[in-house]
Amino acid sequence: MFRYILKRILLLIPIILGVLLVILFIMELTPGDPATIMLGTQANPAAVQALNEELGYYDPFPVKYFNYVKNALQGDFGHSWQTGKPVFDAILRRFPVTLKLAFYSVLLCAAVGIPLGVISAKKQYSVLDMACTSFAMVFTSMPRFWLGLLLVLLFSVHLGWVPPHGIGTWKHYVLPVVTLAAPTTARIMRLTRSTMLETIRQDYVRTACAKGASERRITVIHELKNALLPVITYLGIEFGMLLSGAILIETVFSMQGISTMMINAIRMKDTPQVTASILFFAVLVCITNLLVDVMYAVIDPRIRAKYAKAK
Amino acid sequence: MKVTQTGIQKSLRKARRNRNAEIFRRFRKNKLAVIGLVVFLAFAVVAICADFIADYETEAISMNPGNRLQKPSREHLFGTDGAGRDQLARIVHGARVSLSIGFFTTLISMVLGGLLGAMSGYYGGVFDEVLMRLMDILLSIPVILMSIAIVSALGPSMMNLLIAITISQVPAFTRIVRSSVLTVVSEDYIEAARVCGARDFRIIVREVLPNAIGPIIVQATMSVASMILLAAGLSFIGLGIQPPQPEWGNMLSESREFMRDYPYLVVIPGIVIAISVFSINLIGDGLRDALDPKLRN
Numbered sequence: 001m002f003r004y005i006l007k008r009i010l011l012l013i014p015i016i017l018g019v020l021l022v023i024l025f026i027m028e029l030t031p032g033d034p035a036t037i038m039l040g041t042q043a044n045p046a047a048v049q050a051l052n053e054e055l056g057y058y059d060p061f062p063v064k065y066f067n068y069v070k071n072a073l074q075g076d077f078g079h080s081w082q083t084g085k086p087v088f089d090a091i092l093r094r095f096p097v098t099l100k101l102a103f104y105s106v107l108l109c110a111a112v113g114i115p116l117g118v119i120s121a122k123k124q125y126s127v128l129d130m131a132c133t134s135f136a137m138v139f140t141s142m143p144r145f146w147l148g149l150l151l152v153l154l155f156s157v158h159l160g161w162v163p164p165h166g167i168g169t170w171k172h173y174v175l176p177v178v179t180l181a182a183p184t185t186a187r188i189m190r191l192t193r194s195t196m197l198e199t200i201r202q203d204y205v206r207t208a209c210a211k212g213a214s215e216r217r218i219t220v221i222h223e224l225k226n227a228l229l230p231v232i233t234y235l236g237i238e239f240g241m242l243l244s245g246a247i248l249i250e251t252v253f254s255m256q257g258i259s260t261m262m263i264n265a266i267r268m269k270d271t272p273q274v275t276a277s278i279l280f281f282a283v284l285v286c287i288t289n290l291l292v293d294v295m296y297a298v299i300d301p302r303i304r305a306k307y308a309k310a311k
Numbered sequence: 312m313k314v315t316q317t318g319i320q321k322s323l324r325k326a327r328r329n330r331n332a333e334i335f336r337r338f339r340k341n342k343l344a345v346i347g348l349v350v351f352l353a354f355a356v357v358a359i360c361a362d363f364i365a366d367y368e369t370e371a372i373s374m375n376p377g378n379r380l381q382k383p384s385r386e387h388l389f390g391t392d393g394a395g396r397d398q399l400a401r402i403v404h405g406a407r408v409s410l411s412i413g414f415f416t417t418l419i420s421m422v423l424g425g426l427l428g429a430m431s432g433y434y435g436g437v438f439d440e441v442l443m444r445l446m447d448i449l450l451s452i453p454v455i456l457m458s459i460a461i462v463s464a465l466g467p468s469m470m471n472l473l474i475a476i477t478i479s480q481v482p483a484f485t486r487i488v489r490s491s492v493l494t495v496v497s498e499d500y501i502e503a504a505r506v507c508g509a510r511d512f513r514i515i516v517r518e519v520l521p522n523a524i525g526p527i528i529v530q531a532t533m534s535v536a537s538m539i540l541l542a543a544g545l546s547f548i549g550l551g552i553q554p555p556q557p558e559w560g561n562m563l564s565e566s567r568e569f570m571r572d573y574p575y576l577v578v579i580p581g582i583v584i585a586i587s588v589f590s591i592n593l594i595g596d597g598l599r600d601a602l603d604p605k606l607r608n
Contacts (some may be wrong), residue, residue, distance in 0.1 A: 015447060018448035019448055022449065022452065023460055026460045029464040140592065141586075141588040141589035141592055142588070143544060143560075143581065143585070143588075144544075146563060146581035146584065146585070149581070153571075244453035247456075248455075251547070251548050263550075266550065274463055281456050
């Protein structure tokens with residue numbers, strides 16, 4: 001088990017280096033040089049050239065990549081061209097907002113999506129099942145940011161229950177979390193439904209029935225435990241997706257998270273800030289996926305047994 | 312010899328036609344999918360005929376301050392926006408932009424991903440290994456981040472948006488095509504074609520891809536829907552189609568400030584996006600069930 005986890009962590013390193021390579025390569029395509037952006041177009045050409053040289057603008061790409069990795073390992077992701085402050089400080093300062101948004105959303109997805117999926121499967125083709133399925137289709141088809149706008153219109157503008165934007169209190173998080181969670185909840189519900197439908201027809205469920213186990217015991221111990229494995233993996237993957245999905249939601253609700261900072265940095269052509277923000281998100285998603293894989297191995301006895309034997 | 316060969320070809324063609332007819336029959340039986348197809352075709356017709364419905368320059372682009380923020384009426388079915396432009400005209404022309412983004416990005420990334428995936432699955436070995444590791448890396452960057460990175464580097468414009476979205480879609484297609492190619496590549500008829508002396512390219516295009524096409528078509532349909540959503544999202548945060556060119560996403564972001572008093576300005580474009588995406592998803596579901604009835608539960 002330990003060896004499996006170690007192997008997965010080691011495999012993460014080349015992936016992160018690769019992600020960094022791809023992102024740096026893309027950002028390398030940005031037209032314009034840093035000094036002109038920092039000093040303005042009227043600046044002294046000699047000063048521009050000197051600053052560009054100092055920032056390593058004229059270095060070939062492999063050298064830039066190597067330097068970036070070297071500095072990043074020492075915790076230095078460059079300085080913002082706009083403010084001159086280390087980019088990572090700004091990211092860490094704003095990270096809690098984005099993390100809270102994604103985390104609460106994932107909780108909401110699980111709390112609503114899984115029970116609805118189970119009930120839909122147990123009462124297949126009932127009115128509730130049909131209703132859930134239709135709602136799921138609708139929620140996955142509408143743009144998230146538009147759902148956000150509609151919720152603001154209804155609950156902030158007309159009813160005045162919650163504030164439309166900002167991050168001050170828990171009330172500020174209600175609408176963004178619901179908006180972000182809605183399409184994912186729909187997908188979780190659909191997935192739970194189909195895995196439940198599969199397990200309901202398994203032989204061991206029939207055996208349990210024949211042995212006279214109570215309906216409730218069968219549902220919880222025999223069906224749910226097996227049906228939830230893929231759902232949990234999916235929830236983990238979705239957590240990564242929710243982190244990046246927060247980009248649009250933060251814009252809709254003017255929340256001061258990483259995404260709004262990143263979009264602002266893109267407008268200001270602040271390349272180090274943009275690179276570091278995108279990299280931060282991407283690495284976070286990679287780590288989440290790793291945790292999901294490891295967790296999957298830990299909770300599924302079948303996979304655990306496979307690795308125990310291999311040793 | 313000659314005669315038997317054409318005989319075989321004829322029966323092969325007939326078998327293929329029967330299979331397609333069977334798929335079509337199953338698709339037709341699915342009412343929701345047919346409704347989706349009809350709605351989508353209606354959108355497509357509107358997008359193609361946009362110029363006959365409303366003049367682009369005068370009705371969808373040029374500002375008309377005397378006419379701004381009119382509620383929906385007989386003259387302006389969907390009202391007018393903050394710059395006095397007819398919202399219906401903008402939605403109709405926006406359909407052209409949104410649908411063609413969804414369609415063309417999917418088409419190009421399907422062809423690119425299809426070729427890469429087919430080669431990877433067919434040849435295997437080092438090429439497959441290297442390509443798949445590269446795709447692993449690309450897939451671990453969420454699609455929206457990938458396209459934001461590309462757009463922010465190249466600058467926001469329609470062309471760059473297309474490039475960004477296309478690139479972000481290629482890995483998914485490569486993966487799917489590769490895995491469906493792997494399922495057919497060990498079949499006897501591939502071996503037979505090889506024995507007959509067919510070249511690799513011919514085998515891939517004529518034998519492998521047609522037999523692996525099912526999952527690819529389903530993925531492509533779903534991809535059109537998610538690309539429309541992605542393009543709308545990027546335009547909404549100002550990284551996609553730039554105003555004054557109308558696109559459903561940037562219409563929403565332009566009209567946002569008037570949301571409080573003129574809700575129809577944000578409600579209508581959103582409904583249009585949702586309906587088009589919904590209809591495409593219905594088609595996708597229908598195709599999946601029609602192509603592989605086993606998957607149905």
